[in-house]
Amino acid sequence: MINLTIIDRDGSRQDLEIPEGINLSLMEVLKASEYDILATCGGMGICATCHVEVLEAPETLPPVNDTELDMLDTLPEAGPNSRLSCQLRVNETLEGAIFKIMGESN
């Protein structure tokens, strides 16, 4: 199991246990967990509506790539710990991470 903590826009906090090997993005996991994530582009990294802030990250968290940075740079409210949840694969590299949902709601 991969353990993540999600903090919603209203501050509510939930621990998620995700089975290993599911090959989903964090955005897909959040949607499946019934969080209100717009994710308009369906995971292509072109709408930035699945924006999350990383509050705590393991050292293994994959770095931001150029394309993701380009998109994050268009977000007025993005900060140094911002990520697009559609660009993060849920696997052992995220173990223990704490994410805060930032993107637009439906």
Add this chain to the structure above:
Amino acid sequence: MITTDICIIGAGPVGLFAVFEAGLLKMRCHLIDALPQVGGQLSEIYPQKPIYDIPGFPAINAQDLVNNLLDQINPFHPTFTLGERVEKLERQEDGSYLVTSNENTEIHCQVVVIAAGLGSFEPRKPAVERLEDFEGKGVAYMVKNPELFRDKRIVLAGGGDSALDWTLFLSEIAKEVTLIHRGETFRGAPDSAEKVFAKAEQGQINLILNANVSALNGNGHLKEIAVVQKDKSVTNLDVDYFIPLFGLTPKLGPIADWNLAIDKSAIEVNTKDFMTNVERIYAIGDINTYPGKLKLILCGFHEAALMAQSAFKYVFPEQKLSFKYTTVNGIHAL
């Protein structure tokens, strides 16, 4: 006024293929799209990316698919209004519709098909106090007519290519140009970033890094903006125009006000013919939702075919529709 059988809102792949399916049934189509070219997301966002799930094409570049669709619908002579956004949809007494764009183009049609994909792309707005109060009164999200800014005091915000390019351009004609960016490096083209830094050093522009605009003030027109620095200190600047440039984000736009049933930014349809809750208005492709919906181009193509079969009864109420394969009848131009 443009008169047609079907007005298709959105000229992406699904909207284009709807022309083909309508054309087989001798229905004429007019397409309208907010983007200046056809192809929707495919042409605008990922024209060179291969798509692998179009039947018959193991792989096809997005723009090639758009070009092929244009070839495929060419015999049916569709007409286009591009670069305009649909603003109004008015039902006429006889059940037909009058569609009006933001440029006042009017399209009279028997059936409306919304194939708007992600919706229309609108400027992303920063969280700035009183921003919307000054829209059109000092706040602009794009530079349509640079002459408006001649000899004025301009503040731009953003760190991408648009912010850099317009800073450089406006610095040549404005009285004073300030660029505010929340970071200290730019993601835009390195050459543009270098020019901005050089102009800042020469005193030709004011460059404020690690800062954000937090509030706007004025009386009828923008007069002053508040800039908050990383250390939380606030500085006020006298300005005539504020131009936040943070890219575009897809929104439903005016579609949200047409009394259509909407669930999570998508239009609810039935799966019999993909009509919305309003008669003669259909929604196909990524813009719609129903149980089991998959946002795939090929699903949109299927939806277009069923929509056309259903729309026929409104366009030709006196005729009986009999289904025919193209392999039997071929393609007969309108």
